Amino acid sequence: METFLIKALQLILSLSILVIVHEFGHYIFARMFKIKVEKFYLFWDPWFALFRYKPKNSDTEFGIGWLPLGGYVKIAGMIDESMDKEQMAQPVQPWEFRSKPAGQRLMVMVAGVLFNLLLAFFIYSMVLFTWNDTYLPLKNVTQGMEFSQAAHKAGFQDGDVLLKADNKELQRFGVRTLLDVAGAEKVTVLRNGKEVVLTMQEGLMENLLKDKEGFAAFRVPAVVHETIEGRAAARAGLTPGDSIVGVNGVATPTFSEMRAVLDNNRNQQVTLDYYRNGSLQVISIDVDSAGTLGFYAKGMYQVYQTVTLKYGFFESFPAGIRLGINKLKEYVAQFKYVFTKAGASSLGGFGAIGNLFPAQWNWQGFWEMTAFLSVILAFMNILPIPALDGGHVMFLLYEVITRRKPSEKFLEYAQVAGMVLLLGLVLYANGMDVVRAIFK
Structure with missing residues (x-):
């Protein structure tokens, strides 16, 4: 319950910041062009609001x-989610959105997306300035990766060290690496000290989405960091730095392999092979009911x-902008998989987004x-879907190019259609969260 509350609080705070910044972009550009903004609200207020203030x-x-x-912000003279038909039926006023030139209206609609991008660039810059950029080069992962079933079918083997996707050197593990591998014809790995070239077949990403097991994870040896007082590891004399390499005579070069053997020996005594200061040691130790020994x-x-x-303060800004642009490119590259059967089944709503935040508060x-x-x-809002900023931008660009303004009746119908589509997507995505929670 505590974990749920921490994640929920982070989600609400994060979305609140994003919404305020996004709507402030619309607000400030509307006021810049002397357009009346009737409402500026965080969250929706059907029937009543928690707080109201009019200076x-x-x-x-x-x-x-x-x-x-x-x-939302309710901009006077604009066909939006408020569907204020009464106002739109009145004569056009000089302070209304619809009375302004198409170029000004276009800038008002793009401003929300622009402000979200600027916010992302600023946050990334401050993160790099405050916490630096620490990463693990793939070439330093001497024990390689553990791969999912779909990756095994593509030719990868546990212990492979990822080196290249086609001719591009793979430096760090993340979404960009997965996209490079999935889009490559040849992938070079280091296997048993030798470079091996794998020929990639189409469909790796679709198979990964279908299996929902991910692509790979780092193989990490089982090295004791800290024992828990009163538990088996402490009683048996294990100390920080001990490297466990075998259980009951079965070689366990990685933590996950050790856990698998321990899991099959719950509530039993096992022999443990480990290295201490370069010397091989063997002890007997009790495995608890959870299949663990009691150490971190x-x-x-x-x-x-x-x-x-x-990064210094000024150096952090170009680095943060580059990082933000790369994140945008990665997300756009992944977006095409949403339209596949496996991608659609992987969609999630607020529950899935909340689970992306740390289980413990971490700034x-x-x-x-x-x-x-x-x-x-920013990306989702600029999509050319009526009811999103991108839908308004699409119609405004049509007006700028053709010098013909779509009728207000057409815009009303488009707005309703877009709202129905978005509501359906929200219900589907959050419904998938519920289904996964029930059948996980």
Whole structure:
């Protein structure tokens, strides 16, 4: 329950920041062109609001709604989700959105996306400045990777070290690496000390989405970081730095292989082979009912040699912009898989997004995820779907190019169609969260 609350709080705080910044972009550009903004709300307020405030001599009512599904600004004279047909039936006023030139209206609609991108760039810059960029080069992962079933079918073997996708050197493991591998004709790996070239077949990404097991994970040796007082590891005399290499005579070069053997010997005594200061030791030790010994193992960043890139305050901004652009490129490259059967079944709603946040409050993790969600929000909002900013932009570009303005009746129908489509997608995505929660 505590983990759920921490993730939920992070999700709500993150989305609140993103919505306020996005809507502020629309608001500030509308006011710049002397367009009246009637409402600026965080969350939706059907029937009632939790908070309302209208400053003296201001046309705008600021507030917080009770339904945490984004937020909005109500711009006078604009066909939007408010569907204010009564206002649109009145004569056009000079302070209304519809009275302004197409170029100004276009800038108002693009501003929300622009502000989300600028926010992402700024957050990434400050993350790099505050916490630096520490990563684990793939070439330093001497024990290689553990691969999923779909990756095994593609020719990868546990212990392979990823080197190249076609002629591109693979430096760090992440989404970009997976996209490079999935799109390559040849992938070079280091296997048993020798370079091996694998010929890739089409469909690797689709198979990964279908199996939902991921692509690969780092192989990490079972090295004791800290024993738990009173548990079997402490009683048997294991100490930090001990490297476990075998259980009951079965070689266990990685932590996951050790856990698999222990899991088959729950509530039993086993013999443990481990190295201490280069000397092989053997002890008997009890396995508990959970298949564990009672110690914390060293993580990959403690076992393998990492690289840290440090940035000064001014250096962090171009680096943050590059990072934000790369995140956007990665997300756009993945987006095409949404239209596959496996991709559609992997869609998730607020539950899936919330699970992306750390289980324990971590400011670096929170800000990194907020920046990434800001990139996603910018991209999704610029899609040419009526009811999204991109739908308004699409019709405005048509007006700029043809010098013909779509009729208000057409725009109303398009807005309704877009809202129905988006509501369907929201219900489907969150429904998939429920299905996965029930049948996991």
